[in-house]
Amino acid sequence: MGTVPFFIEMKIGIIGLPLSGKSTVFNALTGLNAEVKEFSSGGKTKPNLGAVKIPDEKLQKLADIFKPKKITPATIDFVDMVGISKDAKAEEIDLTPIKDTDALVCVIRFFKNDKVPHPYGDIDGVRDLRVINTELILLDLNVVETRIERIQKELQRGKKENQKELDMLKKCQEHLSKEKPLRELKFDSEQNAMLRGFQLLSKKPMLALANIDEGHIKTGEPDRFAHTAEGLGISHIAFCGKVEAEIARLDDEELKSSFMQDLGITETARGKFIKANSSLLDLITFYTVKGEESKAWLIERGSTTYVAAGKIHSDIQRGFIKAELVNFKELTACDFDMNKVKSEGKLKLEGKDYIVEDGDIIYFRFSV
Numbered sequence: 001m002g003t004v005p006f007f008i009e010m011k012i013g014i015i016g017l018p019l020s021g022k023s024t025v026f027n028a029l030t031g032l033n034a035e036v037k038e039f040s041s042g043g044k045t046k047p048n049l050g051a052v053k054i055p056d057e058k059l060q061k062l063a064d065i066f067k068p069k070k071i072t073p074a075t076i077d078f079v080d081m082v083g084i085s086k087d088a089k090a091e092e093i094d095l096t097p098i099k100d101t102d103a104l105v106c107v108i109r110f111f112k113n114d115k116v117p118h119p120y121g122d123i124d125g126v127r128d129l130r131v132i133n134t135e136l137i138l139l140d141l142n143v144v145e146t147r148i149e150r151i152q153k154e155l156q157r158g159k160k161e162n163q164k165e166l167d168m169l170k171k172c173q174e175h176l177s178k179e180k181p182l183r184e185l186k187f188d189s190e191q192n193a194m195l196r197g198f199q200l201l202s203k204k205p206m207l208a209l210a211n212i213d214e215g216h217i218k219t220g221e222p223d224r225f226a227h228t229a230e231g232l233g234i235s236h237i238a239f240c241g242k243v244e245a246e247i248a249r250l251d252d253e254e255l256k257s258s259f260m261q262d263l264g265i266t267e268t269a270r271g272k273f274i275k276a277n278s279s280l281l282d283l284i285t286f287y288t289v290k291g292e293e294s295k296a297w298l299i300e301r302g303s304t305t306y307v308a309a310g311k312i313h314s315d316i317q318r319g320f321i322k323a324e325l326v327n328f329k330e331l332t333a334c335d336f337d338m339n340k341v342k343s344e345g346k347l348k349l350e351g352k353d354y355i356v357e358d359g360d361i362i363y364f365r366f367s368v
């Protein structure tokens with residue numbers, strides 16, 4: 001029986017055309033068993049939800065030293081959406097489940113399967129990636145224009161306080177009208193705060209996932225696809241969803257590795273994804289070890305101790321006093337001996353503005 005997390009650390013939305021293999025990929029990443037069908041279920045089904053624990057050798061080592069009752073790896077939550085097709089209408093598809101995601105994974109079909117129809121009749125991943133990219137832009141344009149109209153009406157009635165927002169939305173509108181995604185634009189922190197509520201999809205970092213055919217595992221995705229993704233500013237990875245979903249279901253590690261070896265797969269879909277996602281979002285890991293739980297946390301590189309505190313609990317952030325910390329490298333150099341860490345002066349006491357480093361083990365002093 002697992003405990004229910006009280007908040008979501010990181011949420012990734014799986015999107016793509018109908019029948020591109022989204023649920024299959026969801027199964028490959030989570031090891032779960034969401035239903036996959038040879039016909040599209042359309043907008044009527046609920047999205048699938050699942051989480052992946054990130055394997056972490058450092059966390060394991062920390063648990064060996066601090067012997068907590070509970071070891072909690074960082075997790076990534078996935079939401080597997082229904083298909084988005086060309087000319088999708090914002091009011092026809094419920095985008096709510098992906099609105100609060102940190103990033104999107106766009107599954108692009110490259111597998112051949114005569115039993116599974118493609119919405120456009122043939123397999124063309126380059127076209128499909130462009131279609132989805134454009135759809136996200138059009139959905140955003142709709143949101144932005146609706147808001148612009150509203151602010152303009154308010155202006156006519158003499159309400160002027162949203163002028164800044166209007167200027168920014170016009171900048172978005174201009175960019176989106178050229179069929180360009182918002183992820184290309186730079187916004188300052190005030191603008192980002194204003195935009196957050198709209199949860200614009202083309203602003204989210206995106207990873208294109210070529211769902212390649214069983215016969216193409218060794219060759220990977222076509223170059224043409226990689227080039228297109230790069231041209232659109234989209235990171236890309238490739239694996240065969242169907243085969244990877246089978247691998248993810250295998251419990252027997254030996255069987256798993258021999259199966260993978262036979263197929264020429266050097267890294268699981270999950271492993272590939274975790275790496276790609278960390279580099280896409282520029283994530284680092286910090287650890288907390290005091291008390292009964294040793295836990296790994298994901299955070300954006302460049303974040304301060306203050307932001308890190310807020311990841312754990314708003315009380316810890318609000319009542320922040322100091323952060324006591326040592327990096328995993330220093331701990332290793334001190335033979336994993338905390339007394340040695342202290343006697344050698346490696347335990348640092350930092351304020352709110354310290355930039356957290358990958359592998360920092362932090363104890364937050366706070367008072368509320």
Ligand SMILES: Nc1nc2c(ncn2[C@@H]2O[C@H](COP(=O)(O)OP(=O)(O)OP(=O)(O)O)[C@@H](O)[C@H]2O)c(=O)[nH]1
Pocket residue numbers: 016017018019020021022023024025035036037038039040041042081082083111112113116211212213214240241242243
């Ligand atoms: N041969 C092959 N078939 C696949 C692969 N990935 C998915 N399929 C098949 O394609 C069909 C659709 O897969 P799903 O994962 O349900 O696709 P989906 O994108 O979730 O579909 P909707 O949610 O209805 O839009 C199923 O019959 C899958 O078995 C693959 O890599 N190879």
Ligand SMILES: [Mg+2]
Pocket residue numbers: 022023024080081082
């Ligand atoms: Mg599905």
